[in-house]
Amino acid sequence: MSEYVYIVQxxxxxxxxxxxxxxxxxxHLPEMMKVPGVLSIERYAQEKPRPGIPKFAAFYYVASDDxxxxxxxxxxxxxxxxxxxxxxxxxxxxRSLYKIIS
Numbered sequence: 001m002s003e004y005v006y007i008v009q010x011x012x013x014x015x016x017x018x019x020x021x022x023x024x025x026x027x028h029l030p031e032m033m034k035v036p037g038v039l040s041i042e043r044y045a046q047e048k049p050r051p052g053i054p055k056f057a058a059f060y061y062v063a064s065d066d067x068x069x070x071x072x073x074x075x076x077x078x079x080x081x082x083x084x085x086x087x088x089x090x091x092x093x094x095r096s097l098y099k100i101i102s
Contacts, residue, residue, distance in 0.1 A: 002062060002100060003064070003099060003100055004061070004063070004067075004097060005061055005098050005100060006059075006062055006067070006097050007057060007094075007095070007097075008093070009053075009054035009057045009092075009093065010056050010057075010092060011054050011093075012086070019085065023080065027079070027081060028082045028086075032073075034072075035067065035070065035072045035073050035076050036070070037062050037063040037070070038060055038067060039061045039062060040060075040061045041058060041059065042061075043057070043058050043059075065097060068097065
């Protein structure tokens with residue numbers, strides 16, 4: 001069971017949403033699941049986005065509070081098309097780490 005959840009929220013221009021979701025699901029998530037300490041990942045999208053609140057969120061359930069700072073995490077996040085086709089277009093990015101308390 002995970003003790004921590006690392007949450008990444010972001011927006012992407014609407015015209016890139018289909019490519020964003022495809023690359024996230026077929027490339028980025030499989031690579032991130034290979035990172036030691038990543039236990040599971042869930043993605044969410046707001047159905048009724050509100051101004052200023054990122055539309056997309058990914059919840060990475062991790063074994064320890066340092067997984068998202070590891071060399072393996074950094075390397076996995078640069079694999080495939082994510083780094084060159086998606087990351088430059090993301091905005092309103094919020095990263096948060098929480099300890100699960102119940």
